[in-house]
Amino acid sequence: MLFKESIEIAFNALLSNKLRSILTMLGIIIGVGAVIAMISVGMGVQQKVTNSIASLGSNMLIVMPGSANSGGVRSAAGSSQKLKLEDADAIKEKIKNIDYxxxxVNSSYQVVYGNQNWNTSVYGVTPEYMAIRDLTVSTGAFITQSDLSTRTRAAVVGTTVAANLFGTVNPVGKTFRIDSSPYKIIGVLESKGQSSMGRDQDDVILIPLTTAQERLLGITYIQSINIQVSRLDKMDQVQNEIETLLRQRHRIIGNKEDDFTVRNLTSLMETMNSTTTMLTLFLGSIAAISLIVGGIGIMNIMMVSVTERTREIGIRKALGATFKNIMMQFLIESISIGVIGGFLGIVFGISTSLLISKFGGFTTVITAAPIILSFGFSVGIGLFFGIYPARKAAKLDPIEALRYE
Structure with missing residues (x-):
């Protein structure tokens, strides 16, 4: 029996029982579609987390006040006021392999312009903040060193603040109030959109750090130090040097607990990526179970098919069909179910991913790897679960098969 004829016989057998064939494929279709959809959701979560951390800046270290053991009595007393501007200056002067x-400092305030008001976050920053956070000014200018020196009441606003206070009017040059004090807008930032946690990155006002400390908040300490390291492979070295320097400056000796925490965003990103990768694999594995169930369905239907066509098999063997011919015929039939189900499953999976992205509020990332993997798995399932029924058919005794009613 020629290979082409085996294919024709297999497809004729499937077409002669259309409903049964469709129901058998359904397990494969749902399995392949579920694998693609679940992995696309998992990869979407991973991309969103990665983009959110990356939006804070590349090769970033963030020094925060307070012990890493923030719970219970292990927190350092008064640690929230331990970081000073001089600490940031010392890091800049004494630590190598640092760009910015x-x-x-920051706090939330109600800002007012005319009869419009808006609650937003106000950050006290330095000129380096623009480079370290990859910000761009769409109109106007950013905060300068001169603004810091003179404690100028200048402000750079995000697009959300600008839209809610000024509508379509260009706010540059306008004066508005923060906590009842007048501030002149010198620039508007380009939009950065939402972070992975849903926070609007454009709902922000930036003012000179010294102005925020002395005129707005009335404090002498700072709340964080953002540090951009020159090279990725120097991250751990720079982190250790910063910890050593701050321990010296804060007179922390021996086993005494640090009153600061240095967060390595690169390590955080690696950890988050590892976690989301495990989540993606878990979702894919759960979805792949339906592929196994679909394979059992193929095996079940092929066993029924062998039983129904016992006399046909007997006639073919009596006419000279070999063990190989019968095996090929039934294997092609089972693999065809896997191939057709796999193609339909790909369509179903991609469509589901797009619908989840559009209506479910999730970011989905569709890549070739899960599509190829799930399709290959569906074909393999058809082959694996078709072997036993095919062998059973091929090993039938032609005399007994011809007697079968």
Missing amino acids: VAPT
Whole structure:
């Protein structure tokens, strides 16, 4: 029996029982579609987390006040006021392999312009903050060193703040109030959109750090130090040097607990990527179970098919069909179910991913790897679960098969 004839016989057998064939394929279709959809959701979560951390800046270290053991009595007393502007200056002067150092403070305030008001986050920053956070000014200018020196009441606003206070009017040059004090808008930032946590990155006002400390908040400490390291392979070295320097400056000796925490965003990104990768694999594995169930369905239907066509098999063997011919015929039939189900499953999976992205509020990432993997798995399932029924058919005794009613 020729290979072409085996294919024709297999497809004729499937077409002669259309409903049964469709129901058998359904397990493969759902399995392949579920694998593609679940992995696309998992990869979407991973991309969103990665983009969110990356939006903070590349090769970033962030020094925060307070012990890493923030719970219970292990927290350092008064640690929230331990970081000073001088600490940031010392890091900039004494630590090598650093591009930018940007100390910051922040708080929430109601801002008012005319009869419009808006609640937003106000950050006290330095000129380096623009580079370290990859910000761009669409109109106007950014905060300068001169603004820091003179404690100028200048402000750079995000697009959300600008839209809610000024509508379509260009706010540059306008004066508005933060906590009842007048501030002049010198620039508007380009939009950065939402972070992975849903926070609007454009709902922000930036003012000179010294102005925020002395005129707005009335404090002498800073709340964070953002540090951009020159090279990725120097991250751990720079982190250790910063920890050593701050321990010296804060007179922390021996086993005494640090009153600061240095967060390595690169390590955080690696950890988050590892976690989301495990989540993606878990979702894919759960979805792949339906592929196994679909394979059992193929085996079940092929066993029924062998039983129904016992006399046909007997006639073929009596006419000279070999063990190989019968095996090929039934294997092609089972693999065809896997191939057709796999193609339909790909369509179903991609469509589901797009619908989840459009209506479900999730970011989905469709890549070739899960599509190829799930399709290959569906074909393999058809082959694996078709072997036993095919062998059973091929080993039938032609005399007994011809007697079968």
